[in-house]
Amino acid sequence: MHEMNQLTTFWFWVIGGVKVLAVFTVVMAAVAYMTLAERRVSAFIQDRLGPNRVGPFGLLQPIADGLKNIIKEETMPGTSAKFYFVLGPALAIMPAVVTFAVIPFAAPLPTPVGTVDMIVADVPIGILYILALSSLAVYGIVLAGWASNNKYAFLGGLRASAQMISYEVALGLSVIAVLLLAGNVTLTEMVWQQQQLGLWFVFPLSLAFIFFVISALAETNRLPFDMPEAESELITGYHTEYSAMKFSMFFIAEYSHVLTASALMATLFFGGWDIPVWTGDDMFWHEGALIRGFDDAGAPIPATPSILITLLTLGAFCTKTAFFVFLYIWIRWTLPRFRYDQVMHLGWKVLLPAALGYIVLIAGTMLVLDQLGVPFGLLYGLVLTGVSGVTTIAFLFFIDRDRVIAGAHGMGAVARRREASRALLARRAAANPDGSVS
Amino acid sequence: MTEILFVLFAVVALGGAFGVVLSRTPVASLLFMVATLASVAGIYVLFEAHFLAAIQVLVYAGAIMVLFLFVIMLLNLGHDYRADLKYGLWSLLALVVAGLTAGVLGQAFWGASDTGFRGDGAAVAAALDAAVREQGAAGVIAEPLFTDYVVAFELMGLLLLVAIVAAVVLAKPKT
Numbered sequence: 001m002h003e004m005n006q007l008t009t010f011w012f013w014v015i016g017g018v019k020v021l022a023v024f025t026v027v028m029a030a031v032a033y034m035t036l037a038e039r040r041v042s043a044f045i046q047d048r049l050g051p052n053r054v055g056p057f058g059l060l061q062p063i064a065d066g067l068k069n070i071i072k073e074e075t076m077p078g079t080s081a082k083f084y085f086v087l088g089p090a091l092a093i094m095p096a097v098v099t100f101a102v103i104p105f106a107a108p109l110p111t112p113v114g115t116v117d118m119i120v121a122d123v124p125i126g127i128l129y130i131l132a133l134s135s136l137a138v139y140g141i142v143l144a145g146w147a148s149n150n151k152y153a154f155l156g157g158l159r160a161s162a163q164m165i166s167y168e169v170a171l172g173l174s175v176i177a178v179l180l181l182a183g184n185v186t187l188t189e190m191v192w193q194q195q196q197l198g199l200w201f202v203f204p205l206s207l208a209f210i211f212f213v214i215s216a217l218a219e220t221n222r223l224p225f226d227m228p229e230a231e232s233e234l235i236t237g238y239h240t241e242y243s244a245m246k247f248s249m250f251f252i253a254e255y256s257h258v259l260t261a262s263a264l265m266a267t268l269f270f271g272g273w274d275i276p277v278w279t280g281d282d283m284f285w286h287e288g289a290l291i292r293g294f295d296d297a298g299a300p301i302p303a304t305p306s307i308l309i310t311l312l313t314l315g316a317f318c319t320k321t322a323f324f325v326f327l328y329i330w331i332r333w334t335l336p337r338f339r340y341d342q343v344m345h346l347g348w349k350v351l352l353p354a355a356l357g358y359i360v361l362i363a364g365t366m367l368v369l370d371q372l373g374v375p376f377g378l379l380y381g382l383v384l385t386g387v388s389g390v391t392t393i394a395f396l397f398f399i400d401r402d403r404v405i406a407g408a409h410g411m412g413a414v415a416r417r418r419e420a421s422r423a424l425l426a427r428r429a430a431a432n433p434d435g436s437v438s
Numbered sequence: 439m440t441e442i443l444f445v446l447f448a449v450v451a452l453g454g455a456f457g458v459v460l461s462r463t464p465v466a467s468l469l470f471m472v473a474t475l476a477s478v479a480g481i482y483v484l485f486e487a488h489f490l491a492a493i494q495v496l497v498y499a500g501a502i503m504v505l506f507l508f509v510i511m512l513l514n515l516g517h518d519y520r521a522d523l524k525y526g527l528w529s530l531l532a533l534v535v536a537g538l539t540a541g542v543l544g545q546a547f548w549g550a551s552d553t554g555f556r557g558d559g560a561a562v563a564a565a566l567d568a569a570v571r572e573q574g575a576a577g578v579i580a581e582p583l584f585t586d587y588v589v590a591f592e593l594m595g596l597l598l599l600v601a602i603v604a605a606v607v608l609a610k611p612k613t
Contacts, residue, residue, distance in 0.1 A: 084465070124575040128492035135500025139472065142504070146465065146511055154511070161508040165501060184574045 007114040015113075019120050020101075027100050031255040032062035038329050045333040065248075072244035077148060080241065084147035089242065089249035092140025095133040096256035102129050103263045104188050106273050106314035107283050108290060110305045115290060118273070118310060119188060126186035127175055130264065131168075134219065137257065138164040141221075141228060144250070145238035156237025159340065160221065160228035166347035167218035167225075173355035174211035177362050178268050181205060181384070191272035192284040196293070197381045200276070202269040204384035207358050207392045209269045211351055213327075216261040218347065220254060223332040227340055262324030263317075270320050273313035281309050354395060361391060444484055451477035464510045468503060475499045486566055489575040 007015060036051070036058060043050025051058040076085065106118035123129055138161055145157020178201055182190040194200050202209045218225040229237040239250045266272060275281050282292050283303045292303035338346070365387050374380050450473055457470030475498045482491035569578045583591055 123488060124570055125488040125492045128489065128496065128576075132492045132495035132500060135496055135504075136472075138500075138504055139469075139507070142507055142511070143465075143469075158508065158511060161504050161511075165504055165508075168501065179576075185576055186574075 007116065011113040015111075015116055016120075019116075023100060023105075023120050024097065027097065027256060027259060028252075030259055031252055032066065034255045034259065034325060035065065035251070036062050037325070038332075041326065041329045042333045045330075069245050069248040074246060075241070075243045077150070077241050079149045081147040081149065084143050085241075086246075088140050088144030088147055089246045089253075090140070091143060092137060092253040093249045093256075094140075095137040096253040096260070099130045099133050099260045100256070100263065102126055102187055103260070103267055104191060104272055105263075105317045106310045107281050108305045109307065109310040115305055117188070117285075118314070122186060122188055124186060126184075126188075126190075127179070127264075127268075128185055130260065131172060131175070134257065134260070135164075135168055137253065140250075140253065141238050144242065145228075148238070148241035150241050152234045152236075153238050153240045156228040156230070156234050156240070159230075160238060163218060163221075163225065163227055163343060163347075166344060167215045167351075170211055170347060170351035170355055171215035171219055173352070173359060174208045174215060175268070176359055177205050177208035177355075180359070180363055180366060187267050187272070188284070190268060191274055192282070193376075194271045195274050195279070195282040195284075196376060198378045199381035199385065200269060200271040200274070204381045204388055205269065205362065206385070206388045207395055208355075208362075208388075209265075210392065210395070211355050211358070212265065212268065214346075214351065216265065217328070217331065218343070220257040220261055220328075222254075222258065222328060224335040224338050225343060226337060227343055230337060232337075258325060258328050259321070262328065263321045265324045266317060266320035272320075273317040275312060275316045281313050283309075350399065358391060361387065440484055444481065447477040447480040447484070450474070451481070465507070468507055468510060471506075472499050472503050475503070486563060486570075489579050 039061075040050040040052075040058065051061045054060040054064045076082065101120040102123055104117070104119040104122070109116045109118055141160040142157040145153040145155070145160070148154070178190065179185060181197075181201060181204060182193040184190070184193075190201075197204070217223075221228050227237075228234075229239075231237075234240070239247055242250065273281075279293070283290055283305060285291075286300055289300065290303045290305060291300040293301050295301055362384070365384055369380055369383060374383070454470040454474030454477065458467045458474065461467050461470060475494060479491040479494040479499070482488075482494060566578070573581065
């Protein structure tokens with residue numbers, strides 16, 4: 001039987017330091033291997049091989065890339081604003097590496113000195129910490145574009161600022177639906193509430209998940225929203241003038257954001273480190289004791305943390321996160337880029353009102369369920385799943401009618417109307433060949 | 439530890455505030471402003487007001503200042519530097535307003551202690567801790583905001599709406 005006590009101050013600092021180092025190292029290593037994954041998966045999608053020469057299966061490629069970036073010459077454009085040119089990549093990478101701190105990645109681990117939470121910092125504001133810090137990430141990009149003193153870089157910076165402001169709104173609103181259901185903003189409590197509900201939030205909040213994925217793609221500047229880079233229009237946008245490690249820092253920042261966003265999707269909507277069906281891994285700090293749940297009388301049932309559960313839940317978390325990282329890469333190499341006006345249209349005229357309406361719907365449904373006295377459990381979740389499911393299908397039906405995004409040969413509702421009016425004009429012209437206006 | 443951090447944040451906040459006024463390029467001013475806002479958020483964290491700190495960074499530093507930066511860059515401001523401060527009636531007026539603001543702040547800080555600015559720090563912190571555990575960090579702010587202060591809150595919203603309408607009216611091309 002392991003001791004169930006909380007850590008003393010001394011061990012809190014020691015273990016805190018160890019966790020910071022470990023998580024930082026793992027995140028950086030994951031980012032390095034995400035670049036390899038990106039190249040290998042893109043190669044797979046495009047029916048080629050990708051980098052496979054450095055080490056077995058190209059596994060040492062990230063090390064070779066890193067080494068190359070470190071020893072390459074750094075260029076400094078003569079007309080750039082020097083101080084801001086150097087500040088740009090530093091500001092870009094800083095928020096990217098600290099946001100992972102509040103994401104719980106496994107069930108608490110029992111150690112001889114006490115039970116250790118598998119999260120770097122369980123701050124009371126949880127998700128708001130991530131939103132706040134990732135909202136600062138845009139400064140690095142905008143400053144880089146501005147300081148380069150290059151028209152393409154500058155346009156990339158401007159686009160980044162407008163796009164990130166626009167989609168931050170939709171991202172925040174999609175998270176609000178989760179906050180309504182979880183009742184708190186800390187990510188540990190969100191995982192716990194999903195364990196209590198018996199359903200991952202992706203089911204009762206399916207539309208919020210779709211909004212979250214779309215906005216997260218836009219916030220991380222990934223295709224189909226990579227307007228700030230847009231190679232075919234802007235060379236490479238804001239980092240056109242950057243080389244060597246400074247260029248690499250923008251990429252490390254982007255991939256860290258992708259990793260954090262994937263971990264967030266897993267945590268907010270897919271139960272975080274929760275293993276589906278099995279309730280043995282449910283764990284939460286309740287009034288100073290680690291509990292597994294409440295019995296019928298409402299008394300807390302103590303949990304028994306073990307190394308095995310921690311490892312299993314860590315595996316579950318990594319699997320879910322890796323899937324969303326793969327989804328990111330998959331989308332990038334499948335979808336073409338939006339036009340800039342389409343990006344703005346989607347953000348402000350579709351996602352914002354739809355997310356607001358969805359919040360009202362979810363809040364209303366929850367109010368009715370609470371008034372009817374339905375306990376927070378499977379039935380509660382299933383009712384919400386039904387309501388959300390209908391809304392999601394309606395939303396997808398609407399958005400797929402060519403109203404928002406028409407393909408090059410699109411013959412959806414809008415294109416058909418346009419085609420019909422063109423045909424009408426042609427008929428009129430044929431009936432009136434001398435061109436006089438009747 | 440807390441004292442050291444407080445002094446650090448306070449120095450950065452004040453230095454940043456001076457930087458906003460004294461620097462000659464608008465982009466530098468803006469970055470000083472961001473530094474000031476972030477430091478004030480740091481001070482909020484030291485006061486255990488985590489939610490306020492997050493909102494400060496999220497709304498002011500992360501959204502409003504980014505829009506400022508967008509406008510500064512879009513209009514390409516700051517190439518023709520002229521002193522904004524013209525000595526004369528305006529500087530006198532500015533001095534009066536600054537004096538009044540300082541007076542109000544001083545009144546709040548050194549005046550009657552029942553305003554809540556001064557009190558038993560430990561007791562306040564303990565009460566706040568208990569409230570955060572019960573309602574969550576957001577609930578502690580949200581509940582008074584939407585019950586006791588709901589009229590003031592809605593009036594603030596109305597004020598922002600007026601500002602938006604005014605901006606649209608000003609920006610509309612005259613036909």
